[in-house]
Amino acid sequence: MGSGSAEEYMSYEAGSEELVAKLVEDHQGWAASIARSVARAWNLDWQLDGLDGGAYEGLIFSARRYDPARGVPFRAYARRRIHESSTEEARKSKSWQRGVGADAPGEQESREISAMLFNVFPELREGLLPASAVEKGEEESMRSSVRQLLASASMLATLHELEKGGADRAIEYKRMIGIIADLEPVHQAIMWSVYWEGQSMRQVASDWEIDELNVIREHKQILQFVFSKLANPKKGSTALKIRPGLRPVAQTLKREGFKGPFSDLLEGAAVFLLVLAAGLLLASDMLGLLI
Amino acid sequence: MVKKVGGKKPPVSAGTGKVESTKSVQTGKVSDVGDVRGAEKQAKSSRVRRPTRPMTAEEREHLFKLIHEEADKMFGANGLPQSQRATVENAVKQTVDASIVEEDD
Incomplete structure (x- = not known):
């Protein structure tokens, strides 16, 4: 699994299928970690509530747009987008809409x-x-x-x-x-x-x-x-x-x-x-x- | 959005590091103007306050403690109503928690 530094991907062409596949392979677990962190904080299930799918979409989105020639490590580039996708999925989930997991008064508002x-x-x-x-x-x-x-x-x-x-x-x-x-x-x-x-x-x-x-x-x-x-x-x-x-x-x-x-x-x-x-x-x- | 200073470097002129006696005086060239702008950018960048360091999983409990202590000051007598404290304090804790990624891949 790569560390995500830009040098590791310099031999790939930006936006190519090979680079996207390599980035997904290297960072899929890390993207899942982001989804799990969001789910943990909001007392949701990262898989049942779809955060894994959101994180994966964010990963693909970022991988397609990543250009290693700019010198920015991939994880620094992609983290915000993956986090956004995970939180968007969380808010769309039925658990969120119904307040599942937010049992105490005021928790859903929190x-x-x-x-x-x-x-x-x-x-x-x-x-x-x-x-x-x-x-x-x-x-x-x-x-x-x-x-x-x-x-x-x-x-x-x-x-x-x-x-x-x-x-x-x-x-x-x-x-x-x-x-x-x-x-x-x-x-x-x-x-x-x-x-x-x-x-x-x-x-x-x-x-x-x-x-x-x-x-x-x-x-x-x-x-x-x-x-x-x-x-x-x-x-x-x-x-x-x-x-x-x-x-x-x-x-x-x-x-x-x-x-x-x-x-x-x-x-x-x-x-x-x-x-x-x-x-x-x-x-x-x-x-x-x-x- | 916090602007990261580290990612912005002034443009390096083509002549940096090279000492050519026949060309030691190179005023008025476009590259020199670029250097000045770069220096200005660097000066501006150096005034940008860097963000605090990233939060780590080990710091989570310490951050939660700080949130609780600072909330003590905001809520209660003469402050915001205690009835709302839990909502606001929990919101901030959840935000901090959701920002800390534990990489277990």
């Missing part, structure tokens, strides 16, 4: 949020923790990455509740929404695009015609900020600054009168509650008159 986290942090598919927002040594870097994941998962859970129309549970997340609504409009726009509209950070950057790194790094700072606010509610903190690469976008949004979708959401909710309260008062007055 699965859904877990799957969404891979969209927000695609590097996870390559076995990489999100880049740390701090540079203070290995342990602190790992904690920083974990905080990003937790803040991101909380954001996804909050919006998941809003989408389901579960107002009573969404109220429990009002602190989260309040924190996001206090952010600069450009920060709110990033969070809305990524978490509500499901855009990738690359798409957001492309729409704004700026470097993707600006959005990626700002997103990390936002999550770090959100986590700090949640973990230290009584501690005052300065507002999150906008990095230079985003300032032109922020200025444009301000000129256009953009307040931020989460600010609008809270404002709309406040207006709704005012109208509701006014309606209730009116109704009680009328009832008093009738009686």
Whole structure:
């Protein structure tokens, strides 16, 4: 079984049937390992729930497009695609749709949020923790990455509740929404695009015609900020600054009168509650008159 | 998406490593401009923060412990509601778990 380095496959022509067959033979077991890892995490059966087929499809897809002349090891090239295929199959499976294996309350929701986290942090598919927002040594870097994941998962859970129309549970997340609504409009726009509209950070950057790194790094700072606010509610903190690469976008949004979708959401909710309260008062007055 | 610095190298000029006295001054050539751009790319790349190292199966339990400890800070009194803690904490643990591949082939 090959180690997957590009040199091993240099004698093959990219895209040839011989190379595809060789790559499949060498890495089929490894692809199956990816499927098993996903199944283990989500309490599914890697074969009965079709993850093996997804992984195999991802392997074939990657093998057909792999060019050893680029010098990239095959496993580094293929891992993301195979992982994507495995998770797609998992989500399509009957077990997932029916919540099989997610017996405790909230477990199915955990699965859904877990799957969404891979969209927000695609590097996870390559076995990489999100880049740390701090540079203070290995342990602190790992904690920083974990905080990003937790803040991101909380954001996804909050919006998941809003989408389901579960107002009573969404109220429990009002602190989260309040924190996001206090952010600069450009920060709110990033969070809305990524978490509500499901855009990738690359798409957001492309729409704004700026470097993707600006959005990626700002997103990390936002999550770090959100986590700090949640973990230290009584501690005052300065507002999150906008990095230079985003300032032109922020200025444009301000000129256009953009307040931020989460600010609008809270404002709309406040207006709704005012109208509701006014309606209730009116109704009680009328009832008093009738009686 | 995290950009890997290691995969991007500045273009190597044709003259690198060669010392030819008759051609020691080669200003204004296109290849020199390419070198400058390459140097700029390298300078930009060097400012890119590298991702943390890949997660390993041996680290799984340690990562789960970190997730639990950090969740302690987020949930509870004045934080997010405890009732939601299990959902969020489990989601992150599952994501980390699904990212760690145990190669047993």
